[in-house]
Amino acid sequence: MSRVPAIALLLVLLPSLACAQPSKEEKQKKLYCWNEGTERICSDALPADAVNHARDEFSVNSGLRNAQVQRALSDDERAAAGAAAAQVRLDQMAEQTRQRTEQAMLATYASEDDLRRVFSERKDVIDNNLRTAAYNVASLRSALVALLGAAGDRELSGGKVPDKDAEAIRQRHAQLQAQQRLQLSFEQQRQALDGEIEATLQRYRELKSALPAG
Template sequence: MNRFLPKLTGALLLSCALLAGAQDKAGKKLFCWNENGRKVCGDALPASAVDSAREELSGSSGLRIGEVGRALNDEERRAHETEQKRLKAEADAAEAARRRDAALAESYGSEEELRRAYRIRYDLIDESIKSSRLALDNLHQSLRRMLEQAGERELSGKPVAKPMADNIRQQRDSYLELQEAYAHQQREREAIDQQLQEAVARYREMKAPKTDAAPAGTNAPTRG
């Protein structure tokens, strides 16, 4: 019996070695990548292929188990970062809109309350527009009188005094600045029109049952 022990021991050692080899092979990966236009595979990546796109294969079955894209260059990385920022900005805007709509539905008990809040804004901007229009008319009349006086002096052969010329220039600059402010106020009122329409549409959507039909159009207050 003793003479069979060495053979048995050797067989067991061989089996263990084969099993360990099979397990080691099963745990390994094979990598395949393109190098100079041809496909190269190996069980280790050379330094030249670390940034290359590659497939990962099972060491035991040879089946594809994964994939790694190539490393991005500086320009592609910047483009990727820009795209990620854009997507985040869109997600943030969508979340802000969701919170805004929720606050809109909670802040006003009825559509009339919502419209009443906007009427306050309309009253304020309309009063500003009215004041700017009146100031523009007054400045225009004053500037016209000064220009007429300067023209009369020139026609009579008299020079336009420097204080008068400076005053005309200052009045003209003030008139142009006020014109721009007046135009800005008009654009602001148009923006409030748009905001009211959007707010009413969102309010109706938040309050209405999901099966309701689309809301009808909204009307903004008209200027007096």
């Protein structure tokens, strides 16, 4: 195996490439060129320590580059490339699903009113949850105010609030906060559903308008 800097090797090979009549085996021979640090190396055989390098492959017969091989990826790079490819497949599947869903929507619902009825059950469930949460918040707040009032009156009269009453106040306050968080969650769900309904109806109108007349 000869291994020399690229410029020197090419200067040696060019005259012979111009004059020689290559045999069948010579036509299949390759010249490999790759970088080692700042130096460009060329060889008629690829050493083991250069297999993972990015390289150019030239035909010994013509001197023309007939292949360009990228360097081997690291484990992290292969994992990233695999994740990117998987995401592309997922995006393609999502787009196909979206197209099938839109086609089914047009075939199933003759009007916007028909489409709105699809969302009515979800709206009813969320609205019922909102009403229940609002009632619980009001009830817990009223009970907490009563407990705090009784404790305040006892302290104002010079007494001490019993431990069980103080614990009841802490528990009722925690229950009220939990119910308020639940109420906020239901409100956010309702807003999200309203946005979903409007976006779906808008897309339905666009698809309808794109249909041929008749």
